[in-house]
Amino acid sequence: MPREIPKAYEPQQIEQKWAKSWAEEKLFRADVNAPGPVFSIVIPPPNVTGSLHIGHMLDHTEIDILTRWRRMQGYNTLYLPGTDHAGISTQRVVVRQLAAKGINYRDLGREAFEKKVWEWKAESGGTITKQMLQLGESCDWTREKFTLSPELSRAVTEVFVRLYEDGLIYRGHYIVNWCPQCRTAISDLETVHEERQGHLWHIRYPIVGTNESVVVATTRPETMLGDTAVAVHPSDERYQHLIGKRVMLPLVNREIPIVDDFVVDREFGTGAVKVTPAHDPNDFEIGRRHNLPEIDVMTDDAKMSAAAGPYAGLDRFEARKRVVADLEAAGLLVKIADHTHAVGTCDRCGTIIEPRASTQWFVKMKPLAEPAIAAVERGDIELLPDNRRTEYFEWMRNIRDWCISRQLWWGHRIPAWTCGDCKEIIVARQAPTACTKCGLTHLTQDPDVLETWFSSALWPFSTMGWPDDTPDYRKYYPTTLLITAYDILFFWVARMIMMGLKFTGQVPFKQVWMHSIVRNADGQKMSKSKGTGIDPVEMNEKFGTDAMRFTLASMAAPGTDIILTEDRILSYRAFANKIWNAARFVFMNLDKYETAGGETLEVLAAADTRAAAPYAAGAEIPLIDRWIFSRLARATAQVNDALEHFRFHEAAHVVYHFFWGDFCDWYIEWVKPELVSEDRVKAAATWKNLFSAFESALRLLHPFMPFLTEELWHQLPQRDGARSIALDKFPEAHAERIDTLAEEQVALLQEIMTAARNIRAEMKLDPKAKLPAQLGPAAPAVQSTVERSLDTILRLANLSSLSFSKPPFDSTKGVVRSNKDFELFIAFDAAIDIPAEVARLRKELDRLTKDIASKDARLKDETFRSKAPENIVKGMEATLAERRTEFGKLEERLAQFERL
C-alpha cells in the first residue's frame, strides 16, 4: 500500500498537526500516580508550534530535549503551570510600548490602559507570545480583579503572613530605586546600570560668618535643593576647622551644617560632599547618623516638588540646567569636569532611576540567604556549570534587603491593612473586620502590590498545592532538576532556593542547569520586550521549528552565549530535508518492492525492530548491516552520554553525522541493489535491517526534531495503541554491540572507494566512464575484505574491474593513491598532469617527513619512554611504522617521475 509522503518537506503543516495532537494526548502532563522516577523542570505548555520562550529561548528547546529524552526513558515527566509572571509580563510589554511613544500608562487612565493590553493580546495572538498569554489567562491582572489562581494566591498570602510573623518582612523608610515612568519602587535587581557620559559640577557653598567657602562636587546638581548638610572626612586636615560650622545653601538660602562622616572619600572630587538624605543612599545613611532632615524635592514623576521652591514643576533634567545656570550667574560654579558614571535605569522602561527615600515593604534577606548558601556548599543543590556557584555565593553573601512592594496597577495585593484611627498595621490571611488594637473598623488595605518575583519564588511548591499536604506536593517536591537561563539565577533561582528552604525545610531542586542565552551580533540579549535579535517566530516560520531547535541544541555548548545566524539554521533546515528525503526513498522503494511481490512492510516490520541488532537472513550477516548497527550503537551511546551531561551540542553533532554520513551516504547507497534483489530472502533481510536502523534513528532524533520524527514514525507500522514516538523508548546505549572489526573493514573499503574517486576527480577523467583499477593490498586480510564487497566497490567507485597486483605500479601510466593498507592504481591513456602530481607528492612527503621526525625524536627520548603511559608509546610506535610505510610508497612514486 502506497505511503503518504509528500514530495516536499513542509514543516509548518507537520508542526500544526502534531502540536495539536500532543496537546490532546497530554504527553508531558504530570501524573501523580504514574510509576517511575520523577523528573521535573520548568516546562512550557506542550501545545507550542514555536517551541521557544522569548526571554530565554533555550528553555523550550533544551528542556524539551531533556524532557522527551527522559520521558522516553520511562521517567514520569512533570510539566508545571506557569506563575503569574508570564501574565504580568503582558502588562510590562504594553507599558514599554507606551513609554516608547512618550506615554505614561497612568496618564491613559485605567480603562484605556486595560483596553490597550487586550488589544495587544489580540494582536500578538498566534505568535510566540500566545503561550505566555495562555499562561496569563489564569491571572486576572488588574489590581481590583486580581485573583492569580486561588491556589497560588493563597500560597503568596500565607508566605507573606508567615514571614511577617517571623519578623522577616518589615515596613521601612529607606532609599529605594524609584522609576518616575512606572511611578513605583523597584528592586536592585530590576535596575540596570549603564555607563553614561556626565559631568561633575563643582559648586561653592559659602560658609556662614566667614569669607571662606567650601566646594562640593556633584553629578546631580538639582538635588542640592534638598541638601541638608555638607560632609567631610573626620580626619581630613583641609576641612578640620570647618566641622561644626554652617554653610549657606545657594539658591535656596538655607543654613545647613558641616558634618564629619567616615564614608566621605577624601580623594574624590574636593573631599567635601553635599548631603541630600532624601535622594542618595549614602547621604541617607549620613542623614541618619547626624539626625539631618530629609527634603524630598521631587514628585512621583520626577518633577520638582514644592520643596524645590522656584524650581517647582520643572522636570528634573530641566531643573538641572536651570540650577547650573543660576549657580553660574551667581558665580558659584567653580568648574565642570567630564565624568563617566554608572546611571541606574529601569529594567522595564529604561527611564533613569531616581534614588528616593520612600516607605516600602522589605524582606530581610540575610536569615534566608544563610541556609541557601549552606545548601549549595553542602552539595544539596548542584549549580551547573559550576562557575556559576561563585556568582551565586558572591551575590548571596552580599545580599541586601529586598524591596517587594510596588505601586503598580497589577499584581498580588499586599495582605496588610492600616487602621484609620490608631494607625496600627495588621497583616492577615483574611481581610480583618476590625482593628486588632483599637477595635475600630476604619481599615484600609495597603494599596501596593507584590513584585512578581515574590510569587515566582514560591513556584516549586505553590504549584503543588502547598500549604496543604497534597499527593502532588509529596510526590513532586523536591524536584530533581531545574533548567533555566543563567541570567535568571538571582531573580528566580536563588529566591526559589531561599523560599523553598524556609517554608518546606527542603531544597526545591537538587540540580540546576543554567544554559546559555541567545544574543544578537551586538551582544544584546534576545528579548521579548526589547525586540532585539533575530525574531524566533520568523525563523520558525521560515525554516521550521525542528531546524530552529536543532540549531539551538547544536550551539548550546556550556559556558558561552549563542549568537544565532540564519546560515546555521539553514544548514539544519537542510538536514531536516535530508531526513525527509531519506524517508521518501525508503517508502518509495518499498512500494516498488511490494508491487513486485515482496513482503509488505507489516510483515517485514514484524521482526523486532527494537532489537538494535542486525537481522540475519542466513548464516552470515552482511558486513554493511553489522556496520550500520555498530555505528548506531556507538551513536546511541554517545547521544545518551551527552544528554546525561547536558552536552546538547555534542548529542546533536553525533546524531547529525550518524544520520547523514553513515546512514544516508553509505548505508543506503550500499544496500540499494539489495532492496530490489531477485533473492527474496536476501531482500527481506535487508529491508528488515533498513527499517530497524531507520526507526532507531528516528527515535534517536526525536528529542531534537520532534515534529518531523513524529510524522515519519507514524508512517512506520507501530504496535497497536502506539500514540506517539515520544512515548516509545529512547534507544538504549549498548557499547558492547559495537563491532570494531566491521567498522575497520568498512573504513578500509571507504578509503579504497574514496581513493578511486579522488583519482577520477583530480585527473579530470570522464565521470561516467567505468575504469579498471588495480589494488596492491598490504595484507591478505585486506584482499579478502575487498573481495567480499567487490560488487559494491565497483558500483560506488564507478569501476569496471578491480584486480589484485603486486606494487609498485607505474606512475607514468596512470595514477596511484595509497595509504598504509593498500595502493590503488588506475591506468589511463590521457596525459597525466605530472607537475601537479609531483607537487602533490612533495607536499604529502613534506608533511610525513615532519611527522616522522617528530615521532622518531619522541620515541628516542628515554624520559618519554619511561614516563608516558605504555599505550601512548605503543600507539606512537605503530603509527610511526605506518607513516614510514606510506612514506616509502610516496617516495617510490616520486622517484618514478624523476626518472622520466
Added chain:
RNA sequence: GGGCGAUUAGCUCAGUGGUUAGAGCGCUCGCUUCACACGCGAGAGGUCCAAGGUUCAAGUCCUUGAUCGCCCACCA
C-alpha cells in the same frame, strides 16, 4: 571598582593534556546518477591572540599582557 567568559579555517563555532586540530556555511573542481541541487562526489583552506612557565607531552594547565563581550557594584 569587582567577577566571569571569549580569542582556533574567509564567517559562525566545536575540541574531555596524548599519536596528522574538526563541523556547518562559504570557496574551488566535477556531476540535472530514477530519495534529496535544501543534493552527490572530490578538494583547497589553520605560526589554535602574544610572551613566558609547568609537563615526557600544551589548542587544552599556570602567570602576565592585549583585544572583545557579559554580569555585579550606593564613590558624590
